[in-house]
Amino acid sequence: MFPSPRQGESYLLIPVPPTPNGRLHLGHIAGPYLRMDVLARRLRQHGDQVALYTGTDCHDSYVLWRAEQDDKSPTAVCRSFHSGIAQDLALMRIEVDGFVDTLEGEGRALQEQYARDALERLLASGDAVIRAEQIPFDLSTQEAIVGCWLTGNCPSCGSGCAGYFCEGCGTHFRPEQMVDATPRKAHAKVGQRTVENVFLRIADSAAHLERLHAMGVAPEVCDVVARFLAVPGNEFRLTVPISWGLAWPADPHGCPRAIFEILWEMFTYGHLHARQAGLEAHAWQRDSATKIVVGFGIDNTIPLLVGGVGVLAALPACKPPAHALTNFFMNLEGEKFSTSRRHAIWAADTAGAMDGNVDALRYYLCTVSPDHGVTNFSVSQFATVVNHTVAQETMDVVRAAVHQGHAAAINMLVTAPDAALIARFGTALAAQDANLQPSRVTLAPVVKEIAAWVAEARLRAPTGAQAYWWAKAFACLAYPIMPQLACAVWQALGHEGDPWLKHFHDTPPCGDLAQFDALHAAQILPAQLDALLPPYLQSTHTGKES
Numbered sequence: 001m002f003p004s005p006r007q008g009e010s011y012l013l014i015p016v017p018p019t020p021n022g023r024l025h026l027g028h029i030a031g032p033y034l035r036m037d038v039l040a041r042r043l044r045q046h047g048d049q050v051a052l053y054t055g056t057d058c059h060d061s062y063v064l065w066r067a068e069q070d071d072k073s074p075t076a077v078c079r080s081f082h083s084g085i086a087q088d089l090a091l092m093r094i095e096v097d098g099f100v101d102t103l104e105g106e107g108r109a110l111q112e113q114y115a116r117d118a119l120e121r122l123l124a125s126g127d128a129v130i131r132a133e134q135i136p137f138d139l140s141t142q143e144a145i146v147g148c149w150l151t152g153n154c155p156s157c158g159s160g161c162a163g164y165f166c167e168g169c170g171t172h173f174r175p176e177q178m179v180d181a182t183p184r185k186a187h188a189k190v191g192q193r194t195v196e197n198v199f200l201r202i203a204d205s206a207a208h209l210e211r212l213h214a215m216g217v218a219p220e221v222c223d224v225v226a227r228f229l230a231v232p233g234n235e236f237r238l239t240v241p242i243s244w245g246l247a248w249p250a251d252p253h254g255c256p257r258a259i260f261e262i263l264w265e266m267f268t269y270g271h272l273h274a275r276q277a278g279l280e281a282h283a284w285q286r287d288s289a290t291k292i293v294v295g296f297g298i299d300n301t302i303p304l305l306v307g308g309v310g311v312l313a314a315l316p317a318c319k320p321p322a323h324a325l326t327n328f329f330m331n332l333e334g335e336k337f338s339t340s341r342r343h344a345i346w347a348a349d350t351a352g353a354m355d356g357n358v359d360a361l362r363y364y365l366c367t368v369s370p371d372h373g374v375t376n377f378s379v380s381q382f383a384t385v386v387n388h389t390v391a392q393e394t395m396d397v398v399r400a401a402v403h404q405g406h407a408a409a410i411n412m413l414v415t416a417p418d419a420a421l422i423a424r425f426g427t428a429l430a431a432q433d434a435n436l437q438p439s440r441v442t443l444a445p446v447v448k449e450i451a452a453w454v455a456e457a458r459l460r461a462p463t464g465a466q467a468y469w470w471a472k473a474f475a476c477l478a479y480p481i482m483p484q485l486a487c488a489v490w491q492a493l494g495h496e497g498d499p500w501l502k503h504f505h506d507t508p509p510c511g512d513l514a515q516f517d518a519l520h521a522a523q524i525l526p527a528q529l530d531a532l533l534p535p536y537l538q539s540t541h542t543g544k545e546s
Helices: 026-045 062-070 074-091 105-125 205-214 219-230 265-277 298-314 347-353 359-367 379-410 419-434 444-459 464-478 483-492 514-518 526-532 535-542
Strands: 010-015 049-055 098-100 128-138 150-153 160-162 179-183 190-200 246-248 257-259 291-297 323-327 330-332 375-377
Touching: 010 026, 010 265, 026 049, 026 291, 026 323, 026 330, 026 347, 026 359, 026 375, 049 265, 062 074, 074 347, 098 265, 105 128, 105 190, 105 246, 105 257, 105 265, 105 298, 128 179, 190 298, 205 219, 205 298, 219 298, 265 291, 291 298, 298 323, 347 526, 359 379, 359 444, 359 483, 379 444, 379 464, 379 483, 419 444, 419 464, 444 464, 464 483, 483 514
Parallel strands: 010 049, 010 291, 049 098, 291 323, 330 375
Antiparallel strands: 128 190, 150 160, 150 179, 246 257
């Protein structure tokens, strides 16, 4: 019987927490958050036990910059945007099992405990070492000019960058290596100080790269790590000379230090997940059957795949993530989405313009998902997908099939599904599954199978029992991408909950169609679209004069 049952696995999915220095824009959503939600939904359809945990990275120095801009305390900034980001995920139908606050309370205590314990163990084993380095300081405030406060050019590729890493090539470096380093605060009185920080040693680069290959890390991402490890003396930073963040004792010169962020949340989330699920072993412990899958942007390659994986591999009781899913950036009309420059379309605003029905938005974002390279959000293409592809072509076919199938079920005319339809469904599902693996997520082909399923029905409209089975197959195929419509179809045909594959062949009594008929695909009017865009893009897409 199709689909074939399989032995359920246990997964903890962790999309890297965003910095709470602003609300989420669609560039954020199209990164690890939508990708992880789609993966989680498909794994659950197959019967796997899946938990998705995230939160916010409140210890990032960009929080301090936003606090200064808004004349607020860093704590107030974190609190405000932490709750706002949780709302953004919910509005996009990205379902999380835990959205953890690591600024205060239990989340903070756990993260600090695990990070400190790890550093102490690494120093004791020799896997971490203390290195002296030259750091620029503001002599008027005696504060280090690091993180977001230091700008310049990457020593590897020459791109403009800030802090310790380059978004252009993904590499990390020490502040003293930055080319044309300039303080963000123009009035800073710059001097140099020698400070001591903790660094992680990767003793065997070849073994480390082999570990990443075993995790299924994409070759182009492994190349970023290989280039970093190939530089003589390159070690990964574990502490930074600032007071904001997870506290680490000051260096011998009295310089404050904090623990650098390398997704310590793997420990925190693993702890909370085990307690919630009633598991004895945390997902990061070697004897745990739960597999961790982390998702992150290419700019976090070195912190996670050198720092995070290196730390877990060096601790005897721990295991690295089973898989790591990296995404590139999605541009907005040819330029990178940017919170600081307000070059963005915001998730909450877009969900509001679509009356909360974000299926079409998710559909479009999946077609341009930056899974293996930089992609582009085209406003005109987005409007076409929302108003034509989904609201008209898809909804017309689905609505007709559901009504035909519902009538057949009510009149007891549903027979076993046609073998040819089941074969086509199986082929489409297998094609989707090939691109929805914990080791590899590519969303455009998943959408392609949904579009092909709809296109076939537009050519040969199914009727009677064929329409019933076609609609149920559509619900299963569409669910990871378009959960609202998929669940409405599934429930209109008598099922409860979500479209689990093991229930595909069940034929429960159908109920009322009123709830399904009340679901209308959102359309977005020119004036609504105009309001979502930065001012300098509005006239391009609404027909207004410049």
